[in-house]
Amino acid sequence: MNAATLSPQRYARLILSTSRVPFLQVVKTSVAAIVAWIVTAPLLQGQIPLFAVIAAILVVQPSVNQSFGKALERCVGVIIGVVLAYLVGLVFGGTSWIVPVAVIIALLLGWALRLGPTSSVQIPISAMLVLSLGATTPGYAFNRILETIVGALIGVAVNLLIVPPVALQPVHEAVARLGNELGSILDSLARTLSTPTSAADRTAMLVEARLLTPMRAKAAAALAAGEESLKYNPRRSVHRDLLETDAMLLAMLSILVTRVTGMARGVVDHYDDDLLDEPLVSEIVSEMQRASHDLRLVILNADLPGAAVLQAVPDDLPALTAPLRVTVPSSEHWVLLGFLLEDLRRIHEEIVEATDAPR
Known part of the structure; x- marks a missing residue:
């Protein structure tokens, strides 16, 4: 034994x-x-x-x-x-x-x-x-x-x-952590499409992207626990608005998790060395970087107590200021590029809507 x-x-x-x-x-x-x-x-x-x-x-x-x-x-x-x-x-x-x-x-x-x-x-x-x-x-x-x-x-x-318990801090941290990780995956996708990478690096990126799903589940569980902690709680009126902010952010991030995970899967499945030479790829890379920037900005502007943005936001103004123009790629990579463009368009809409939402 x-x-x-x-x-x-x-x-x-x-x-x-x-x-x-x-x-x-x-x-x-x-x-x-x-x-x-x-x-x-x-x-x-x-x-x-x-x-x-x-x-x-x-x-x-x-x-x-x-x-x-x-x-x-x-x-x-x-x-x-x-x-x-x-x-x-x-x-x-x-x-x-x-x-x-x-x-x-x-x-x-x-x-x-x-x-x-x-x-x-x-x-x-x-x-x-x-x-x-x-x-x-x-x-x-x-x-x-x-x-x-x-x-x-x-x-x-x-x-x-005696100090009725409220379980909101785990919600703030889980939502902010999910948003930060989404931004990191978008940055990783941008690097993968802008510089040559090995198959091992792309696989590692996909693994990290797939970890977004359990992170989303953990954030949802924390939100449910937070909502339960406010039931019959005399302090609920003080914390209700913050919990609603968490819920709205998580709803937006949940959609992005599906999109970003699919994008990572598509890049890994259809990647080849000629992909980086496509003129449209540089536009996609720029859009990913802007989306990552604005996503962190949304988390930062939510002012969740104790929840920090892990990476500094260089500019406090949204980068996604104009609608994303979806062009039809004329190349052998049209399936992957069209797929990425459509997902980026939807990510663009979600982040812009969250950026414009009143706080």
Whole structure:
């Protein structure tokens, strides 16, 4: 057996995350747990408010909307589990074998009701605890419901009142990164069509262009997370305009990703050494450079907080000031050149529209 497969580093990668939750969320979770303990302990007449603390910890989520969802799932799971345990105990009595029976019924019930993972797991846990301890502890079932609801409400309140989280910075960075990379690919295409390149260089350019697709997906996922973080968030009015700017930019960039990737594919497939001698190619190269310039200018003018343009923009005026004139190439490369011209025309329209949009 390969020793590398048993290395501690390999197992560490399985249990350690590449990122960590914000420290503020750790503080808020701690506050929620402490408050839940302090509030529910007097209500339980000496019993440990374990369910309240667990509920408070689980409910503090990266967004207020997720906190509401977790609170609802937790409460529903506990209530159904307690009711199920009561009914099973009423039907089958107090024998010990009813505990695994109740667990199986609880799991099947969660599946039949199409409940989420939190509720589906909470139902058998609550049923098992009630059947195991509730029979000897007066009011145990009611106390579990009470403390779970109180703990969940405290978790929601803490997440809502103490710096409600907004996940907008990842959106700004992902959108700006996608725009910068699109500009870099356009520059690479311009270099490929203006100076002799090797097949390996052109293949590397195509690989970089294809990486735009997962970058677009990552930006879209960040945008979705940002939109979710503003739901039920009292700070949403402050950040809504910025998120709309991100959404408009991403819509434009998504179209450009398709165009630029196709252009890179076409250049790699139809490239030959005589292509650089075509008179029309120099015009295409200039248009690509202007498009790259204006694309970075659009990202820069969007003023996304914390999102920087990785390459300096030499001029703050748009370079695509005139409509692109699409001429019919009269050469053996007419298929590739016509394809590039049409894609450039559409890229031109998207960037000019974004440049002219009011800010």
